[in-house]
Amino acid sequence: xxxxxxxxxxxxxxxxxxxxxxxxxxxxxxxxxxxxxxxxxxxxxxxxxxxxxxxxxxxxxxxxxxxxxxxxxxxxxxxxxxxxxxxxxxxxxxxxxxxxxxxxxxxxxxxxxxxxxxxxxxxxxxxxxxxxxxxxxxxxxxx
Amino acid sequence: xxxxxxxxxxxxxxxxxxxxxxxxxxxxxxxxxxxxxxxxxxxxxxxxxxxxxxxxxxxxxxxxxxxxxxxxxxxxxxxxxxxxxxxxxxxxxxxxxxxxxxxxxxxxxxxxxxxxxxxxxxxxxxxxxxxxxxxxxxxxxxxxxxxxxxxxxxxxxxxxxxxxxxxxxxxxxxxxxxxxxxxxxxxxxxxxxxxxxxxxxxxxxxxxxxxxxxxxxxxxxxxxxxxxxxxxxxxxxxxxxxxxxxxxxxxxxxxxxxxxxxxxxxxxxxxxxxxxxxxxxxxxxxxxxxxxxxxxxxxxxxxxxxxxxxxxxxxxxxxxxxxxxxxxxxxxxxxxxxxxxxxxxxxxxxxxxxxxxxxxxxxxxxxxxxxxxxxxxxxxxxxxxxxxxxxxxxxxxxxxxxxxxxxxxxxxxxxxxxxxxxxxxxxxxxxxxxxxxxxxxxxxxxxxxxxxxxxxxxxxxxxxxxxxxxxxxxxxxxxxxxxxxxxxxxxxxxxxxxxxx
Numbered sequence: 102x103x104x105x106x107x108x109x110x111x112x113x114x115x116x117x118x119x120x121x122x123x124x125x126x127x128x129x130x131x132x133x134x135x136x137x138x139x140x141x142x143x144x145x146x147x148x149x150x151x152x153x154x155x156x157x158x159x160x161x162x163x164x165x166x167x168x169x170x171x172x173x174x175x176x177x178x179x180x181x182x183x184x185x186x187x188x189x190x191x192x193x194x195x196x197x198x199x200x201x202x203x204x205x206x207x208x209x210x211x212x213x214x215x216x217x218x219x220x221x222x223x224x225x226x227x228x229x230x231x232x233x234x235x236x237x238x239x240x241x242x243x244x
Numbered sequence: 245x246x247x248x249x250x251x252x253x254x255x256x257x258x259x260x261x262x263x264x265x266x267x268x269x270x271x272x273x274x275x276x277x278x279x280x281x282x283x284x285x286x287x288x289x290x291x292x293x294x295x296x297x298x299x300x301x302x303x304x305x306x307x308x309x310x311x312x313x314x315x316x317x318x319x320x321x322x323x324x325x326x327x328x329x330x331x332x333x334x335x336x337x338x339x340x341x342x343x344x345x346x347x348x349x350x351x352x353x354x355x356x357x358x359x360x361x362x363x364x365x366x367x368x369x370x371x372x373x374x375x376x377x378x379x380x381x382x383x384x385x386x387x388x389x390x391x392x393x394x395x396x397x398x399x400x401x402x403x404x405x406x407x408x409x410x411x412x413x414x415x416x417x418x419x420x421x422x423x424x425x426x427x428x429x430x431x432x433x434x435x436x437x438x439x440x441x442x443x444x445x446x447x448x449x450x451x452x453x454x455x456x457x458x459x460x461x462x463x464x465x466x467x468x469x470x471x472x473x474x475x476x477x478x479x480x481x482x483x484x485x486x487x488x489x490x491x492x493x494x495x496x497x498x499x500x501x502x503x504x505x506x507x508x509x510x511x512x513x514x515x516x517x518x519x520x521x522x523x524x525x526x527x528x529x530x531x532x533x534x535x536x537x538x539x540x541x542x543x544x545x546x547x548x549x550x551x552x553x554x555x556x557x558x559x560x561x562x563x564x565x566x567x568x569x570x571x572x573x574x575x576x577x578x579x580x581x582x583x584x585x586x587x588x589x590x591x592x593x594x595x596x597x598x599x600x601x602x603x604x605x606x607x608x609x610x611x612x613x614x615x616x617x618x619x620x621x622x623x624x625x626x627x628x629x630x631x632x633x634x635x636x637x638x639x640x641x642x643x644x645x646x647x648x649x650x651x652x653x654x655x656x657x658x659x660x661x662x663x664x665x666x667x668x669x670x671x672x673x674x675x676x677x678x679x680x681x682x683x684x685x686x687x688x689x690x691x692x693x694x695x696x697x698x699x700x701x702x703x704x705x706x707x708x709x710x711x712x713x714x715x716x717x718x719x720x721x722x723x724x725x726x727x728x729x730x731x732x733x734x735x736x737x738x739x740x741x742x743x744x745x
Binding site: 103104107111114115118121122125126127130131133134136137139140143144146147149150151153154157159162163164165168173176177180181183184185187188192196199200203204205206207208209214217218219221222225227229233234235236238239243 | 470
């Protein structure tokens, strides 16, 4: 069943992808092939594979317990938050928070998780910015 | 003589202090990645590419470092297989069968030493093979035009799809997805924006590193989160030695498995895991009742370990001579080289000899480094396993952030990384192979541009794609490889079916 659902979405993706290619505006000054046919080939490949998945799905995968989806959602949400906060908060603060959250999820005690996260983030920050010369966001508070 | 002269120049590159340091660093990091379960060679290579860019390393130094990680991981993977029955990499799964039985019989030392020596011999032999076969293949491929290149890439994708993963159509869908990602951004010839949906950050296309780190490293973290990675473990390592008698009885196995591993490694999509598996089952058949494979035979360690190291060397042949990577790891190397302004392919032997020969020479050095590093330091590496998962895995994620951010200094890439982390997780759960996505993304551009060049030459005649003997042969091979899973399923099940494993 899962494979059928996935196949259906992939078919939608292939169709949308091909339609988008058809909508492209092509100037007259282009090579004989132009920008459309290659996407059409890909869409055909994808469409064919998705039809096969709908026709012949694999057995059900072993899904994790329902509680895990909450954890997964939390981690993904934290990654999105990280992307938005890393510049204002700075690499060290944002990474410490993210690592602390993850270490808790992997069963660490709060204190140990926080301290090791802080030490590691700070160490990585100094190594990359001071020794290797790779720029990382310093944060509005400290900048 | 030409080859010797080129090799000498290569050693000139490889023995420069910076590159010597990078070989050492690559081997060390590779071994660590190999030892640690949960972080694979692909993630390791992907995470270090941004660093090579940031340090402004020249292409030869970058490649020396990345290749060191790649074959270093092949060494490291055996250690935990033998001692703990936890394969560090998929290419060492087979090693665990006899290796761990030997460890339980108190022969961990000889097993570890055998793994190191077999890897060393196989690694060195595969560099020799790379050195002799590479230039020959490059000379032949230099005549390839756009039609042949397009057919070659179709061939690469079809063998990869046929060999990677259990379901051919899932692999094809993954290839299609990767190619779709490759078309995001400016059209290579007319310059119009495709599939950007008005998002400015997508105009330059999807960065392969962001996709690779999300798809492999982040999704690995998510999978481990679900499995609640095993707690810290400790293992006993005895004295590491190998008697001359044991070595001599295994020598034939090592040589056979090296040749087999090397040849399998050349094939796109096959690679170290398949090589180690095939070498093991072949040895089992050849040795028959004389061998005690499966019950704790040193040759059961020697076969997969020599095969996977030889395969790592073989996998570099299509990458260096044709510009066709056969695996996720070599796809990242290709992407890195292209970012540094080197397009791998037959011309590379002439235009960038320092990259090719520097790499080859560095691999001789690297194999020796690994042997010296591994025999005395196994105990130290194993102690790494007592680092708790709650520290190690968040640390991998933190390094991923640095890697992704360092690519463009753009937080938008971190969002993309999270999206690809989720996609990678779902793909793993649903048995979609990940490597074809990366390969599609890295090769899509070249594939389209060759197709369009071919059509420009022929002014739109599709028959041109099938007009040369080489192109026709490649199309036929591509078709054959797509049919091969069906054929193997018919024939192989009957013969291999009763074979355990």
